[in-house]
Amino acid sequence: MRLTIDGTAADYREGETVLDVMRSIGSYVPTLCQDDRISPRGSCRICLVEVDGTTAAACTTPASDGMVVRRDNPHVRLAARGALELIVSELPPRALDVPADRSELVRACDHFGITTTSFTGEAHRRGLDHSHPYVKLDRDLCIACGRCVAMCSEVQGTFALELVGRGFDTVVSPGAGEPWVDSPCVGCGGCVDSCPTGALSEPELLDPRPLTGTVTTTCGYCGVGCTLDVHLRGGEVAVITPTRSAPVNRGHACIKGRFAHTFTRADDRLTTPLIRRDGQLQETSWDDALGFVADQLTAIRAQHGPDAIGMISSARATNEENYLAQKFVRTVIGTNTIDNCSRLCHAPSAAGLTASFGLAGGTNCLDDLDRTDCVLLAGANPTEAHPVVGARIKQLVLGGAGLIVIDPRETELAALADVHLRLRPGTNVAAFNGLARLLLDHGHIATDFLTERAAGLDELTAVLHDYAPERVSEITGLTTADLTQAAELYGQATNPAIVYGLGVTEHAHGTDGVRTLANLAILRGTVGTPGCCGILPLRGQNNVQGASDMGALPDLLPGYQPITDPRVRERFARVWGSPVPERPGLRIPQMFDAAVAGELRALYVIGEDIAQSDPCTSHVEHALRCCDLVVCHDLFLSRTAELADVVLPAANFLEKDGTFVNFDRRVQRVRPALDPPGAAKTDFDILRHLAHALGNDLGCAGPATAMDECAALTPTFGGISHARLDHEGPLHWPCPDTDRPGQPVLHLDGFATPDGRAHLAACPYLPPGEQADAEFPFLLVTGRRLVHYNTGSMTRRTPDTELLPAETLDVHPADAALLGLTDTAPVEVTSRWGSVTMPTRTTREVSQGQVFAAFHFATTPTNALTSPHTDSATGCPEYKVTAVALRPG
Numbered sequence: 001m002r003l004t005i006d007g008t009a010a011d012y013r014e015g016e017t018v019l020d021v022m023r024s025i026g027s028y029v030p031t032l033c034q035d036d037r038i039s040p041r042g043s044c045r046i047c048l049v050e051v052d053g054t055t056a057a058a059c060t061t062p063a064s065d066g067m068v069v070r071r072d073n074p075h076v077r078l079a080a081r082g083a084l085e086l087i088v089s090e091l092p093p094r095a096l097d098v099p100a101d102r103s104e105l106v107r108a109c110d111h112f113g114i115t116t117t118s119f120t121g122e123a124h125r126r127g128l129d130h131s132h133p134y135v136k137l138d139r140d141l142c143i144a145c146g147r148c149v150a151m152c153s154e155v156q157g158t159f160a161l162e163l164v165g166r167g168f169d170t171v172v173s174p175g176a177g178e179p180w181v182d183s184p185c186v187g188c189g190g191c192v193d194s195c196p197t198g199a200l201s202e203p204e205l206l207d208p209r210p211l212t213g214t215v216t217t218t219c220g221y222c223g224v225g226c227t228l229d230v231h232l233r234g235g236e237v238a239v240i241t242p243t244r245s246a247p248v249n250r251g252h253a254c255i256k257g258r259f260a261h262t263f264t265r266a267d268d269r270l271t272t273p274l275i276r277r278d279g280q281l282q283e284t285s286w287d288d289a290l291g292f293v294a295d296q297l298t299a300i301r302a303q304h305g306p307d308a309i310g311m312i313s314s315a316r317a318t319n320e321e322n323y324l325a326q327k328f329v330r331t332v333i334g335t336n337t338i339d340n341c342s343r344l345c346h347a348p349s350a351a352g353l354t355a356s357f358g359l360a361g362g363t364n365c366l367d368d369l370d371r372t373d374c375v376l377l378a379g380a381n382p383t384e385a386h387p388v389v390g391a392r393i394k395q396l397v398l399g400g401a402g403l404i405v406i407d408p409r410e411t412e413l414a415a416l417a418d419v420h421l422r423l424r425p426g427t428n429v430a431a432f433n434g435l436a437r438l439l440l441d442h443g444h445i446a447t448d449f450l451t452e453r454a455a456g457l458d459e460l461t462a463v464l465h466d467y468a469p470e471r472v473s474e475i476t477g478l479t480t481a482d483l484t485q486a487a488e489l490y491g492q493a494t495n496p497a498i499v500y501g502l503g504v505t506e507h508a509h510g511t512d513g514v515r516t517l518a519n520l521a522i523l524r525g526t527v528g529t530p531g532c533c534g535i536l537p538l539r540g541q542n543n544v545q546g547a548s549d550m551g552a553l554p555d556l557l558p559g560y561q562p563i564t565d566p567r568v569r570e571r572f573a574r575v576w577g578s579p580v581p582e583r584p585g586l587r588i589p590q591m592f593d594a595a596v597a598g599e600l601r602a603l604y605v606i607g608e609d610i611a612q613s614d615p616c617t618s619h620v621e622h623a624l625r626c627c628d629l630v631v632c633h634d635l636f637l638s639r640t641a642e643l644a645d646v647v648l649p650a651a652n653f654l655e656k657d658g659t660f661v662n663f664d665r666r667v668q669r670v671r672p673a674l675d676p677p678g679a680a681k682t683d684f685d686i687l688r689h690l691a692h693a694l695g696n697d698l699g700c701a702g703p704a705t706a707m708d709e710c711a712a713l714t715p716t717f718g719g720i721s722h723a724r725l726d727h728e729g730p731l732h733w734p735c736p737d738t739d740r741p742g743q744p745v746l747h748l749d750g751f752a753t754p755d756g757r758a759h760l761a762a763c764p765y766l767p768p769g770e771q772a773d774a775e776f777p778f779l780l781v782t783g784r785r786l787v788h789y790n791t792g793s794m795t796r797r798t799p800d801t802e803l804l805p806a807e808t809l810d811v812h813p814a815d816a817a818l819l820g821l822t823d824t825a826p827v828e829v830t831s832r833w834g835s836v837t838m839p840t841r842t843t844r845e846v847s848q849g850q851v852f853a854a855f856h857f858a859t860t861p862t863n864a865l866t867s868p869h870t871d872s873a874t875g876c877p878e879y880k881v882t883a884v885a886l887r888p889g
Ligand SMILES: Nc1nc2c(c(=O)[nH]1)N[C@H]1C(S)=C(S)[C@@H](COP(=O)(O)OP(=O)(O)OC[C@H]3O[C@@H](n4cnc5c(=O)[nH]c(N)nc54)[C@H](O)[C@@H]3O)O[C@H]1N2
Pocket: 222, 223, 345, 378, 379, 380, 381, 382, 384, 385, 386, 406, 407, 408, 409, 411, 423, 424, 425, 426, 427, 428, 500, 501, 502, 503, 504, 538, 539, 540, 541, 781, 782, 783, 784, 785, 786, 787, 788, 789, 790, 791, 880
């Protein structure tokens, strides 16, 4: 399909506009109201062109075959220039002082030769709204193009903004006219990013000095894995924007990835190694610190054997660092005791999905959600924890897709759902079994798929005998009507998707939760079939998938190759030039128990603040005190670092070269934008130098070589290299060959289980580790809040704290009234394991009898309350159910 532009032929694709074609042939077409991420508005009129003899806006005119487009018509050019002059005439002269790289308006004026001297109109005097820490509004620069409003509604789905006023006075404003900071704005930055004039800006962009460079990398917060452009000024981060062409985030981001980066230059960033002398952590040199650690490890190994040493590797660190960490532990120390924080979140997903389908990753990719007509969202709160995914789900629902939310709390998406199954915490297995029973009873099952590609239907049917809706209702507190409505929605959808999170996994029976949830997808045949949407765990940390993929696990080598398989061990031993220990190592909770029992003598912790994030803090602290040696790599003096003997200053993701694997198995490049401060080093370099101090060479001169070595040993990653990722962009694993793409959808050619079938699980409901009783009458659910991240070590060192300065205990208003608690009043929360006092927040987001808190503040150690109960299959803590008592504090 072809048209001509100023006499030159140009090809176009179905659905493209004249503007798209003009841009695709490389011509600069100024526009003010157009943005690919939102629907075209056609209001600014500065992209006027002549189309088949008449004047038209290029941005809203669909390309058609044989069309004759002329930009060189002087009348049309004059009309476009006139439209722009009119816009500019209403702005103060400083509108053209904004640097051209930050203002489409300035670039458009440069194009048309419009300067301040052309101003004739009356300029606005409407003032600033600088109430929000990140989003700054200068109303006088607003041209009412509506892009910010559309970004907020069509991409972010928050609907916080409106154009208010009439004609000349029209300006963007939060809907209720309140100060920006009090509006529902979630700080995704979409409006700032789209604004063509600088009316919406951010503090750093108000600095007129030019930007000096851009590095494209992967976000280091959650597992969505947004691609970000890090714009630099004088060797420092000035601004971070989402990469427009990014396959995962498609030019969108969240408040943390977009804005929360100032932690990287926080005053209390660790810049020198610290060593404990006379009870105090004191600054020292790298030689001294590494020499000390090497001597201690050598002595402990000599006296107690290699299994007396354990390592917790970091899901915040790169694949290459995790690869090196497990190679270090296995070859230099000689033990398999290495684990990562996947143990604390999605270990049940890895175990459950492997048992059901044969592979540890989610079965599909995020893009597949575009074609679903029904999302079943269980135990996940993506508008806070995976905001870019949350926004996508919101858009699907606004577009007509069905939504079932299974969560004890009324999350933002629960409020939008067709049906919200507000079950009692810890009763997932009963609810999922109840839904499976209804799917079977009502015939919403894929009979052929079940016969040809699944196993275990008879056993499941037998167990489901006990899960009639009435019994499920008793266990879960759900009504049979709601259960039936959910089963009908999921059962009748053409292409249903399951998305889930920690509300499924962090339980005493988390693996059973994953398996009984997977049953629903198998019953409907929506896994491993063409066009299916499958089941997607929303993996948490930026590289928690990768840390496990790289073998930072006590029983698995890279690519989930079992340590117990002698052929696998031999293959690794040959390349590593060192035997690989045979006995599986300890998991994180077992490491603490072993430390208390005196069996584990040294704990080496990379980028995890176990004393804040692991459950039952008193037990963890006791375990740390029992060790002869605790070593910690971190950016800051975390709670764990405070208790360590040696603290090594680490680089963060903005300072590193390597790769992360996101929640949908995409291996993506991480590129250094900054140098680490002071003497801080990457975890990669620290491990290599420590190995040297122990008289070993880990090989792998740099991250790219480490990935090459891993790829050579690991069929799943065989085709992956830094060079290929740089050239082709992200690749999904499995990716065994260099000449084939990765695999976004799994199991199309058969399941990776031994018999090639998907396995239904017949799991009965078992009660959680803790129940409410007379002494501890409330159930505490823990989880996340939008603006802070895990232990808060990074986000608490950014202006995010202006938006959320402290932890709260969320209490239902009726419970609060009974207890005499009012908003902000301190409440003492006591469990069988500890006690914490925090301010009350009354909200109907929690049910009566339940309370909620996050764990983002070291000063409010929520994990002093959580119990040591863990998932029987994987050791994942039961963070989601703790019985507590409340008392005004
Ligand atoms: N802003 C922000 N984003 C983050 C993080 C952060 O700290 N802050 N952390 C990252 C990490 S490491 C992870 S793992 C992910 C976690 O992401 P999510 O899994 O979405 O997060 P959570 O808030 O822990 O838990 C999700 C939901 O489970 C519900 N739930 C609790 N008990 C039950 C139950 O018995 N059944 C059901 N069905 N639901 C239940 C809770 O009410 C909660 O709404 O987020 C990542 N993203």
